[in-house]
Amino acid sequence: MATILIVDDDVNLLLSFERNFRRSYTVLTAPSGREGLQKISDNKKIALVISDMNMPEMDGIEFLSRVKKFNPSITRIMLTGKADLNVAIQAVNEGSIFRFLTKPTTPELLERIINDGLEQNRLINSEKILLNQTLNGSLDILNEVLGLTNPVAFGRSSRIKKIVSHIMNKTDLENTWQFDLAATFCLIGYISIPQTIQEKIYKNIALDKIETELVNKTPQIAFDLIKRIPRFESIAEMILNQNKPYHQYKSAIETPVSIGSQILKMAIDLDALITSGMSSDEIKLKMINDAEHNYNPHLTVTLLDYFVDVDYYKQVSLQVSELKVGMILDQDVFSSAGALLLVKGQEITDTVLPRIINFQRYVGVLQPIRILCRPEEPNTILNG
Secondary structure (H helix, E strand, O other): OOEEEEEOOOHHHHHHHHHHHOOOOEEEEEOOHHHHHHHHHHOOOEEEEEEEOOOOOOOHHHHHHHHHHHOOOOEEEEEEOOOOHHHHHHHHHHHOOOEEEEOOOOHHHHHHHHHHHHHHHHHHHHHHHHHHHHHHHHHHHHHHHHHHHOHHHHHHHHHHHHHHHHHHHOOOOOOOHHHHHHHHHOOHHHHHOOHHHHHHHHOOOOOOHHHHHHHHOHHHHHHHHHOOOOOOHHHHHHHHOOOOOHHHOOOOOOOHHHHHHHHHHHHHHHHHHHHOOOOHHHHHHHHHHHEOOOEOHHHHHHHOOHHHHHHHOEEEEEOHHHOOOOOEEOOOEEEOOOOEEEOOOOEOOOOHHHHHHHHHHHOOEOOOEEEEEOOOOHHHHHHO
16 A cells, blocks of 8 residues: 655644545644654555644644655645635645645545555656666666777776765755766767867877867767757756856856756766876865856865775785776776776776676787776676
8 A cells, every 4th residue: 555644733633634535545644843744754555645734833734844845755735724816826836736725625636646656656656767767777778888999988987977076975965866867978979079089188189270179079069969868858958058167157047057067067077087197186276166167066065085085995906807896997908909998997898808808818818907896896896
């Protein structure tokens, strides 16, 4: 049975809810908004919340707004004894209320509304599964396949995605899947750039005017490709504006698209600084000095401990036969003929590993290969 939560300071009303609906749902109750939030924190199965409007300490609008922030997929229904249009508008605007009902209401009507709300919850969660598992997984595979023919661009986007994930872990931003996908495809426009130019970028060799113009067009090329995917228009816009400095946003209202673009700008620039050979202290100082002009200061602070994670890993040199999915490369990998196969910082995935093995078998790969592991893991890696 679906789990629902009823929040009301009227104890008799809570008992009535339990009697009427306990056969159809798992009913939880709370006499205040504070206790309601605690119930939501303790029970991850809650799919729908019904809240009274007029409660002491925390009214229904504030409570449901907090519910939305805590878990936006929970369906929210407001009950009130006053048919106040202004209250209804405020509740909808601040708490994204699914339904607004006035007391008294019949059990039959309320059950119908609850069932509609649970269906809404099911659709939202089904969409999440589609985006997070099916669609994201398919796009990750597509990106990796493209990376087999373009190791420089894919290696960079793989590292950029790790930086973006670090930023996400330090913030309370919602719908982070869109930022992950923007990071995954932020360099897809490089499919239009000759490999020789990409390798010049990777090796920090200065580009001439024509080469620079080609590189500057890559966000537009990526935008034109990504926007064709339904509901990916916002992701395409993030990528389009990924080189836009922060000072150009200052007078604008922050939106998920602008935040995503700012995150990409930081991650792309940080990756370039890391591969340039600068020390972590030099990079931190530069990022801080460039905040306000190039980077969002509130997001910049999330990167100050990024190098703690990076520096925690140790180097281990392995043969191709010892490599495993999930390992991180600590050097560029070349074939025996000198072709660049994979770049430093790239994760070995279940599509990348067969490529290395096949090259070793038929062409040859320069060995040993340095990989990164946690200090307690080397023996596990070598023996596992």
